[in-house]
Amino acid sequence: MEMNYSTINGTSRGYKILMVFLGAMVGVFITSFLVAYLKGQQVWGVSNIIPWGQLITFYIYFIGLSAGAIIISSLSYVFRKETYEPIGRLAVFMGILLMIGAMIFVMVDLGRPEKAWRLFMYFYLNNMSSLFAINSIFYTGYITLMLIYLWLIFEGKKQLAVVLGTIDVLWAIAVHMGTGAIFGLIGNREIFFSPIKPFEFLMAALTSGTSLIILIAVVTFKLTRRLIHEELIFSLSRLLRSIILILLVTVFVDKLTHLYFPNREATLYLLTGDYWWIFWIFQIGMGIGFPLFLLTWSKTKKSIRWVIIAALSVVLGVFGERAALVIPGTAHPQPFFPGKMEGPWGEPAIFPITFWESLLSLSIVSLVVLLFVIGLRYLEILPEGRAEGKS
């Protein structure tokens, strides 16, 4: 059965308020960016000990969401699972926007954002052993592929879409594993260094991507008064449950590897130090334990509402997972010399949540939402309400 898609008409009051708000956030974005650009990153929480902060956390988080979304979209366009058709376009579109968001995050995090072009001088000015340089190939390729993919879908070129979708999925996997490798290959940071870090990234991407799609689908469909196919959601939630399980195993193996042998100081710090709560409450509790429980327990797994709560929990939890990597990963002092180092060099650093950095992060998120809402207004992304209503 052919599915019809439509735009939203954007006449409702809610839509207008949302647009005004999001428009204002663009102003906030520009301001907070300029403040940091002119005054320097001293207005943020980053330091010589914790060089990467909120923005990098969002950056890897968004890349994960994007990759997750693309992989989910493949269910519809590559594997031709019809159940997933209503969210197919949505997923691809989100994949693109999230990736753009991720790029904005990483660009504004640069100390000299105007030199960002230097990241894209493949092979010529770049050092190709740097994962940032490698990833810049992945990222540009990825965005290009996604755009073509979306275009093919819009054009209804299904055969080509299958081919491109396949490449795109593989590419998305590479993108995200590459992002994981930014951390996983850093041998001097105990918390980062792990061969399965790329894989863990991928799994986290899938859980968060799937959950985000569940959330966005439900929210947009609801707000635009479209009916949503319950089976779609439940099917996604079963998928989600399996990936969370894999993620759990991955995280377990990763931490076990780090804890088993005595050089476990930094990992112990992660589990029990200043940021224990990010790991236990966000990463493990909200990202894995709680949703797994909701999606397994017979009473809750059959309820749309609980599935949504589980998805929300995963989305927040995986953000925590990213934060638990970026911040405690560098906060713990590096053991330059055996013994207790005195003074600041021997103490874990604390990452302060600062006004301008948070504002910048939030405004970039808003920017992505803005693009999304505009997209819905002008592109036929959502399935037609009535068509959906039939089933």
Add this chain to the structure above:
Amino acid sequence: MRGRKKDSGEKKNDLQGFRLTRRKFLKLTAIAGLSAGTFGIDKVSPEAFATSSFPSGSRGRWIPTSCLNCSSRCGISVKVEHGRVVQIKGNRLSLVSEGQICPRGHIGLQVLYDPERIFTPLKRSQPKKGKGIDPQWKPISWDQAIEEITRKLRSLRESHIPHHLLLFSGLNSRSHEDLILRFAEAYGTPNLVSGEGLDDEAERAGRWMGDGHFEPFVYDLDHTHYILSFGADLIESAPPVARWLRKWGKIRRERSIRAKVVDIQPRYSLTASKSDEWIPIHPGTDAALAMGIAHVILKEGLFEEEFIKRWTVGFEPYRELVLKEYRPESVSKITGIPAEVIYRVAREFGQTRPALAIGGKGALAWPGGSYTSYAIHCLNALVGSLDTPGGVLYQEFPEYRALPKIEGDEIGRKGLEQVPIDFRRTELFPVARVVTNQIPKSLREGKPYPIEMAIGFNSNFMMTAPGSGEWGEALKRIPFYVHISPFVSEMAQFADILLPATTYLEEWGYEHSSPGGGFVEVRIKQPVMKPMGESKSIGDILFLLAERIPGTVTNAFRRIGSSVEEFVRFRTSSFVGWEEFLKKGVWRGPGYEYRKYSRIFQTPSRKFEFLSGNLKMLQNGKKKMMGQAAPLMPCYTKVKWLGEERQYPLLLFPYQPLLTFENGSQNYPWAQEIFLPMQGVGWASPAEINPETAAQLNLKDRDRIWIESPFGKIQNSVKLSEGVPPNLVCIPLGQGHTSYGRWQKGIGCNPNEIIGVDFDRLSGQSTFFNTRIKLYKA
């Protein structure tokens, strides 16, 4: 500071007869010539200076001059690029520190360009004086300032009370010290008060008891094989700092025999960490330990018999005393050091030649510190480490061209005859040359006479003297106070007129070290740039003042030139050509000659005395300055603590980290950010306590606390450290400034605010470590 002003051949109010005059002494040395035992100090050729290790192609010029960030006064080389001073390093030709400087030497850049320097004369418009009261400075012209100051100076002389003028001298160049001294003498006031009473007077007095030299000890670091250090922070503060830093590397790894260093002090200091052995000792018990070590040496016959027989007197009574009263077992109870350790260290010390025993302020700035210094001096004598390679040396001083005699008038002569207001060399302080910390009491009580006017030359006793609060009270009482310094220091806050002085990089002068390396070395101080703003060098200000005090003062100064530059030229012309001096920056005398036993001992017996004849003379002299009961041999007396143990269970323990600028100013970010390397922190002066103590008091790292003594309380933060014994609280000096400077104001605390005023009575040395305190959470 160390040898702050006394070493110029000119000083009159020195202890006459305590020693040969330096000039005679030098002549003797010169005649004896370069006989046996001189060591090669000429191995650095002048070319070494030309090949700076920064490639010469770079722009800029290196100018040799001297550092004055502490009393070591090292020779430095300063790089000037495009009229700006950009780099400082050691002058290769200076051998006291073998061309090296300490880290503070480099920070001269931030001293010179301190944004908080003052550039015009200032006059206060707020009549009320006090700590924290804004003086409301108004800029005035130099002319007006000098006129107002000299008007008052003239009027004191006219009223025949020149001795009602009080002069404070902080850390100043030798040349400026000479000028200040000349000013005081010509004007007719005996009240020239330097910081030496806070410094090493006990050390000098102890030395004087043994060999008659009222001077700090000088050590032959190049050749020694064993160092036993009592409370001297050899690589943090022991003067001359840069020399120690340099020689440390040398004696450890640049010779075939590595010197062993044993550090005896209660806290684990930087020196302790770098020494071979750290022996924690109960505070204030070093004399007992020194005597205990002597006991083992005497008992086991480890002393240098030859030397003792020929060149010492009083050995028998000394031996008897030591053997009877200082058994290591009983010393162990006093000092808390196991008897085995005392035996072992004593044997090492007695069997290794040459070996050195060194006493630092930590051991000596106590009541009875002179005797501790004497006890340590005796250890060196026992093992024959006097005037030998690797032993205690006798610093030689330059023979500057003599200054024309001051033709004093009646007013001046009468003034000079008055008892100085610090009661030096009275029954109160029998051998003291200056009793810095007696001043507040004298000022407050108006005894022996009131002070009408005071001039402070670069001093800041408000920070550095124990009971610093009393200084505030006292300074308030001076009707007219003039302060001269480059910055608005704590003491400057009390000034009626504040004159902007240049820093050491903008002025002329000459320097020599005492203690130095034994041999004579004179270093030039020449301006590397024009004085900033309207600032003037202290010396030039003195010339200006003198010009307007007609009579003896004007005459005294007219005859030595019209500016410091001329003065320096005049004084040094007796031994070095001007052009050469300007170019090299350093002039060195002949090599040091060892074993001059027949002429170095300035004691009644002309030998080293284990039973002090010098003291005995004081006891029996006309003035009867010392009671008959006073001991004449080294001895240990139990510490008298300030404060009740029950109420104040802990001991306050200040120390001087390497990056303390002699406590004067600390407005230097380079020093501040790495202030305490052992604790890994900067911008602070935390109170270090043992974790056990902390647990008892329920304190954690970084807690804010009150530190209370019977004399007041201050706030500070806590740092736990295993290097501190359980009953001590260690606080670095240098912080706690309440005046000038965004990089120092409000950082840390100044322990001197709550330290009690007490003295080593013999020498007038202020004590620093015998105040009891308690801690509680703020």
Add this chain to the structure above:
Amino acid sequence: MPKWGMVIDLDKCVGCQACVIACKEENNVPHGSPEEQRSRREIFWHKMIAVTRGKYPHFRVELLPMPCMQCDHPPCVTVCPAKATFRREDGIIMQSYRRCIGCKYCMVACPYGARSFNYKAQEGKPYHHQDEPPDRKSWEPWPFPTRTQGVVEKCTFCFHRIDQGLREGKKIGIEVVPACVEACPSQARTFGDLDDPQSPVTKLLASRASFRLREELSTHPKVIYLSR
């Protein structure tokens, strides 16, 4: 090609930190403030760390002067996307402010905390050296020593001294040494060619037990410590 290295004798070192200050003096490295120490944003090309062990009275502190270790296998270079930090042929790990985009990846990857970021525009000081005239042969590091906000910086082994010294035909390690080596009052530091069997550094290394920091990471630091 020489391979420059530095040997620090911990037995001679007196923990004075002249090296720390001399480096700032030589390279216009900005000073910090109490606030920057708290927020860990101070810039040090050369730092000093204290490592403690034991309990009173059996207590010990080891002070370690730490410039950039000038790793022979430098992770910072591996991760830098912009070739802003790179290995010169003589083994010096350089930093080019012109190329650095400020991604801070190198800071994450440096095992020795040797790198600092410019979190603000740094104040000029009257005592700062002015930029050296550019040397066309090695254009990369210029302008030097001026840097802007937003770039990463670190110890350069005082490459400018070495380059100039070589141009003038001086003996590196004897006549010309880095600023921290020159300033070390106890002369605990030695600089020279690790590949030259006659250089002072190789001779020293042959004479005593030595170690490098975090050797297990195989970064092969060219800053080598002589044990006490």
